[in-house]
Amino acid sequence: MDVRTVSFVAGAKQATGIAVIIDVFRAFSVACYAFDQGAARILPVAGIAEAKQRALSEKNSILIGERHGKKLPGFDLGNSPTELLDADVRGKTLIHTTHSGTQGLTRAFSADQILTGALVNAKATADYIKSQNPDTVTLVRMGLEAVEDSDEDTICAEYLESLLLDRPFDAGTIKPFLAASPYSQRFFDPDKPWNPESDFEYCLDIDRFDFALQAVKLSDGKLELKQIIR
Numbered sequence: 353m354d355v356r357t358v359s360f361v362a363g364a365k366q367a368t369g370i371a372v373i374i375d376v377f378r379a380f381s382v383a384c385y386a387f388d389q390g391a392a393r394i395l396p397v398a399g400i401a402e403a404k405q406r407a408l409s410e411k412n413s414i415l416i417g418e419r420h421g422k423k424l425p426g427f428d429l430g431n432s433p434t435e436l437l438d439a440d441v442r443g444k445t446l447i448h449t450t451h452s453g454t455q456g457l458t459r460a461f462s463a464d465q466i467l468t469g470a471l472v473n474a475k476a477t478a479d480y481i482k483s484q485n486p487d488t489v490t491l492v493r494m495g496l497e498a499v500e501d502s503d504e505d506t507i508c509a510e511y512l513e514s515l516l517l518d519r520p521f522d523a524g525t526i527k528p529f530l531a532a533s534p535y536s537q538r539f540f541d542p543d544k545p546w547n548p549e550s551d552f553e554y555c556l557d558i559d560r561f562d563f564a565l566q567a568v569k570l571s572d573g574k575l576e577l578k579q580i581i582r
Contacts (some may be wrong), residue, residue, distance in 0.1 A: 355513050357491045360498050364456035369488025370481055371460040372512060373567075374469030377535070378431050379453025379494075381470045381555040382416070383565055385433045387579055390438075390442035394577040396444040396454040396567065400424060403449040406574075410445045417449040420497070421538065422546045430546060433554040452494035457567050458575060463490065466567040466579065471508050471526065472554075473561040478515035480564040480580050489516060496535060503533040504555075527556045 358366060364373060374380070383394055395410070397403045398419065404426070407413045415427040416436070423430030429439055431450050448454060453468070460466045465484070467477055469491065481489055491512055493505040507526055516520035530536050531552075538544050539552035564580040 353485075353489060354487060355489045355491065355516055357493065357509050357513070359493045359495055359501055360407050361455050361459055363490075364459045364494075365461060365465045366553065367460050367490035367492055369463065369490055370465045370467060370484060370486045371463035371480075371492060372467045372469040372477065373453060373456040373460060373492045373494060374508050374512075375450065375453030375456070375494045376507045376508050376555055377459070377502070378433060378449040378551055378555055380449070380468035380565065381472050382431055382433050382436055383448065383468060383577055384470060384472050384561045385436055386446055386564075387563070387565070388561060389437065391446050392404045392443050393445040395445065395447045395543060396457050396577060397447060397449050398455055398458045400449060402536055403447050406447050409416050410454055412443065413445040413447055414441060416446050419451050421451075421544070432546070432548065432551050434548045434550040437554075452496070452498040455495045455498050456492050456494045458557045460492070460567075466575075468565040469508055469512060471504075471511070471556060473559065473563060473565070474508060474511055475559045476562050477564040480582060481516060483582065485567065502535040504530055504535055506541075523558050526558060530556060547574060551555075
């Protein structure tokens with residue numbers, strides 16, 4: 353298995369084989385919690401206007417999204433697991449747009465399969481990939497606002513690679529490392545209430561979920577996230 357690591361939207365566009373689009377803080381952690389809370393569907397989209405338009409045609413839908421970490425005007429929820437867990441999403445269709453994660457997800461045109469990447473379901477994702485026995489896996493670190501490599505997406509890629517290649521990795525070191533990372537300090541800043549400290553805890557609950565998430569193409573060319581439970 354050839355495991356490659358790339359970054360940002362450009363990396364997503366060139367990803368081949370099974371592409372794993374990594375966004376630990378917070379898009380694909382949110383998606384896992386949403387399904388765990390009973391969401392019926394998750395539709396990832398790139399643009400804000402596209403998300404609003406999609407909501408008009410989807411019954412029982414909720415708009416979830418952020419730019420620069422903040423909930424978008426007119427949206428029901430921000431990109432926060434804390435906020436999502438306080439909401440009732442059971443049976444709802446979530447239309448999700450973010451600054452990083454969904455941008456990569458919707459641009460992995462050349463991949464055979466597209467999966468989401470987060471620490472909360474890293475082992476389940478790696479186990480699914482290994483079951484597919486692919487020649488190539490491309491790990492795409494979306495980073496901070498899809499323009500700057502970030503510690504949380506880098507260490508998630510390293511953890512996934514170790515799982516895929518059966519290399520030792522002490523997952524217990526991840527949370528202390530990220531607690532000290534400059535990319536995590538927004539969660540400990542009282543002047544940034546849109547980044548609650550509880551989000552850090554939720555996103556760092558490593559291997560909490562036993563399912564992978566795959567982005568599948570619908571008949572209209574749009575994407576929907578589906579749970580893969582093995």
